[in-house]
Structures are given as C-alpha cells and as structure tokens.
Amino acid sequence: MTDMQNAILFHQYDISPFSEKVRVAFGIKGLTWHAVDQPVIMPKPELTALTGGYRKIPVMQIGADVYCDTQIILRELEKRYPTPSLFVGGDRGLGWGMGLWTDRVLFQAAVAVIFGTTDGFADEAFMKDREKLMGRPFNADEMKAGAPMLMEQLRAQLDWLNEQLGDKRAFLMGDKAGIADVNAYYNLAFIRWIAPVGSAVIDTFSNVTAWEKNIQDIGHGDRKELGREEALDIAKATTSTEAQVADPGEPNGLKPGDQVHVMADDYGRDPIAGELVSSSPQHVAIKRNDPRVGDVVVHFPRAGFFVMKTA
Ligand SMILES: N[C@@H](CCC(=O)N[C@@H](CS)C(=O)NCC(=O)O)C(=O)O
Structure with a gap:
C-alpha cells in the first residue's frame, strides 16, 4: 500500500473525451498512472463514495485527495510534476482561459456533430442517463436538424487551429506540446472515434491533421490498470496532504472550517457537501467522510464552479 499512496489513480473510461485531455498530459509529462475504469452511465457507487456525488469523468485520486474536473487535475499535475511544464511559452494565464472555449463552445460543437450525424451510438439507457x-x-x-449549423461552427473553430499552425509549427504554441494542445486535441479525438462526417471536416485542414499526428506520437505515458475497490482501499488507508489555508481575498468571506456546498455551473450540478479546508482564486478543497473511504479531501476548480455556504 505504501508504494501506492502517491500513485496517480485516474478514474476514467476509454471513450471519455475529457479523459483523453488528461491522458495526453500524462504523455507530455511522461508519467506513470493507474487507470481505474468507471461505468459510462450511473450508478457509479465507487466513484461517488470518493467524490460525495460528483459523477463526471475523469476524476484523479492521489491517496485520500480527490480531484474533480480536468482543470484542477491539470493544475495538480503541474504542481506535483512541474517538468516538463504544460506551459510552453507565454500562456501561463491564457492557457487556462482557453480551456473554457475548448471545454464548452468547441466541445458542444463536437458533441452536436457527433450525435447529429452518427446513428446507433447512443442506446436507450445512455440517452436516459444523459437526459x-x-x-x-x-x-x-x-440534434439531426441542428447538425448543419453546428458543423459550420465546428469548421470555423478548426480553422482557428489551422491558422495557428500555419507556420508549420509542430504544436499550437511552438515546438513543444502544452496546455493549448491538450485542451483542443481531445475534441478532435472524440469526433474521430465516432463520427465519420465530423472526421471528414477535420480532414479538410492539413495543418490540423499533421498536428493530430504529432500529439498521437506523444502517447499517454505509462498506463497501468487498477480495480475500483483497490482504489477505495487506498483512500481509506491514507490521509489527505492538503493543509488548511485561509484565503484572504475570498469574495464571499468563506474560511476554513465553514460547511459549504460546491457545484458545477453547467451540467451535472449535483451539490457536494463538505467542510472547507483551503481555497484560492483557482481552487477549493473540502473535507468529507464516507464509511467506505474514511476522511477524504475533494478538490474543485473555481472557474466553472460555485461554492456556497451551507445554510
Ligand atoms: N468540466 C468537466 C467535464 C467532464 C465531462 O463532461 N465528462 C463527461 C465524460 S467525457 C461525463 O462526465 N459524462 C457523463 C458521465 O460520464 O457520466 C471536466 O473538465 O472534467
């Protein structure tokens, strides 16, 4: 167990595009990680024992610390494994902001093109779950009726990427892969996995197809597999390393020890309850207890999430 207390446990499934974002980051950083495969639809009892109800994929676990959302996962990876950095030149702030374009506007266009042009991908249970x-x-x-409009939106955004790569650079910010690449790439991978019509649109951009190949050559680092119950055992046997830190600029006066709820501002808005441990402009950590995993600290980003004092 001791050798696993600092191991990266990555709760994911293979056909999850947001997981692909992080898998490429593992590749850039050359990390060893353990894939803990989760179901594609609810229920996900082992995942929610760790998170307190957050059901989205991926979630990263290191010991008794649980990181929900790719934004906070990348931030934590950069903190624990700073080299090679995901920030490859002048993009330390805007690289994060770009994530809200790729994870929302570009992702929605990709999803609409996939579901609007591909039959037989979603069964009844999947549709009910996503509803x-x-x-x-x-x-x-x-979705079928909306596909032409979204195809137009997708093409316009792919054209931005193609222009950015117009001087034949290998990656979006130059000769090294970084946050811009991981943020954008997974959307194209998602389309490629499922939607021939969307793939054909990508194929019209030659700089983009060359760049996709460069990213694929990076790989996913060193992947190992771990069972869900084993991941829970590791949480139970370990203690969070998160220190209590006051946040002097916290806009709503929240402080360590406060009972709070955290929820995503877009979809999958199930509120997660806990005691505030630390916060900053980009991070909030709450402590909670579950009989299966004991005390765990669950971490979320601030952009795209709300933190509210429990009444
Ligand atoms: N903002 C989240 C989005 C995550 C997300 O939407 N993930 C999809 C899978 S790629 C999901 O959770 N779908 C529902 C599910 O798998 O239950 C992040 O960056 O991690």
Whole structure:
C-alpha cells in the first residue's frame, strides 16, 4: 500500500473525451498512472463514495485527495510534476482561459456533430442517463436538424487551429506540446472515434491533421490498470496532504472550517457537501467522510464552479 499512496489513480473510461485531455498530459509529462475504469452511465457507487456525488469523468485520486474536473487535475499535475511544464511559452494565464472555449463552445460543437450525424451510438439507457445529467431531453431528431449549423461552427473553430499552425509549427504554441494542445486535441479525438462526417471536416485542414499526428506520437505515458475497490482501499488507508489555508481575498468571506456546498455551473450540478479546508482564486478543497473511504479531501476548480455556504 505504501508504494501506492502517491500513485496517480485516474478514474476514467476509454471513450471519455475529457479523459483523453488528461491522458495526453500524462504523455507530455511522461508519467506513470493507474487507470481505474468507471461505468459510462450511473450508478457509479465507487466513484461517488470518493467524490460525495460528483459523477463526471475523469476524476484523479492521489491517496485520500480527490480531484474533480480536468482543470484542477491539470493544475495538480503541474504542481506535483512541474517538468516538463504544460506551459510552453507565454500562456501561463491564457492557457487556462482557453480551456473554457475548448471545454464548452468547441466541445458542444463536437458533441452536436457527433450525435447529429452518427446513428446507433447512443442506446436507450445512455440517452436516459444523459437526459438526467443535462436536465433536458435527449432529442435525436433535434440534434439531426441542428447538425448543419453546428458543423459550420465546428469548421470555423478548426480553422482557428489551422491558422495557428500555419507556420508549420509542430504544436499550437511552438515546438513543444502544452496546455493549448491538450485542451483542443481531445475534441478532435472524440469526433474521430465516432463520427465519420465530423472526421471528414477535420480532414479538410492539413495543418490540423499533421498536428493530430504529432500529439498521437506523444502517447499517454505509462498506463497501468487498477480495480475500483483497490482504489477505495487506498483512500481509506491514507490521509489527505492538503493543509488548511485561509484565503484572504475570498469574495464571499468563506474560511476554513465553514460547511459549504460546491457545484458545477453547467451540467451535472449535483451539490457536494463538505467542510472547507483551503481555497484560492483557482481552487477549493473540502473535507468529507464516507464509511467506505474514511476522511477524504475533494478538490474543485473555481472557474466553472460555485461554492456556497451551507445554510
Ligand atoms: N468540466 C468537466 C467535464 C467532464 C465531462 O463532461 N465528462 C463527461 C465524460 S467525457 C461525463 O462526465 N459524462 C457523463 C458521465 O460520464 O457520466 C471536466 O473538465 O472534467
């Protein structure tokens, strides 16, 4: 167990595009990690024992620290494994901001093109699950009707990437891969996995197809496999390394010891309850207890999440 207390346990599934974002970051940093495969739809009892109800994929666990959302996962990887850095030149701030474009606007275009042009990908159980997640009906006909508009949106955004790569650079920010690449690339991988119509749109951009190949050559680092129950045993046997830190600029006066709820501002908004341990402009950590895993500290980003004092 001691050798596993600092191991990267990555709760994921292979066809998860957001997981692909982090897998490429593992590759850039040359990390060894353990894939803990989770179901594609609810229930996910082992995952929610760790997170307190957050159900999205991926989640990274290191001992009794649990990182929800790719933004905080990348931040933690950069903190623990600073070299090679994901920040390859002048993008330390804007690299993060770009994530909200790629994870929302570009991702929504990719999803719409995939579901609007590809039949037979989603079965009944998957559609019902995603309806619950999104809080709106999964309407295949509507998606088909909207596909031409979203194809146009997708093409426009791919064209930005193509222009950025116009001087034949290997990666978006130059000759090294970094946060811009991981943020953008997984959307294209998602389309390639499922949607021939979307793939054909990507194929019209020759700089982009060369860049996809460069990213694929990086690989995913050193992947090992671990069972879900074993991951829970590791959480139970370890203690969080997160220190209590006050956040003097906290806009709503929240402080360590406060009971709070954290929730995503987009979809999968299940509120997660816990006691605030530390916070900053980019991070909030809350402590919670579950009989299966004991005390764990769950970490979220601030951009894209709300933190509210529990009434
Ligand atoms: N903002 C989240 C988005 C994560 C996300 O939407 N993940 C998808 C899978 S790639 C998901 O959780 N879908 C529902 C599910 O798998 O239950 C992040 O950056 O991690």
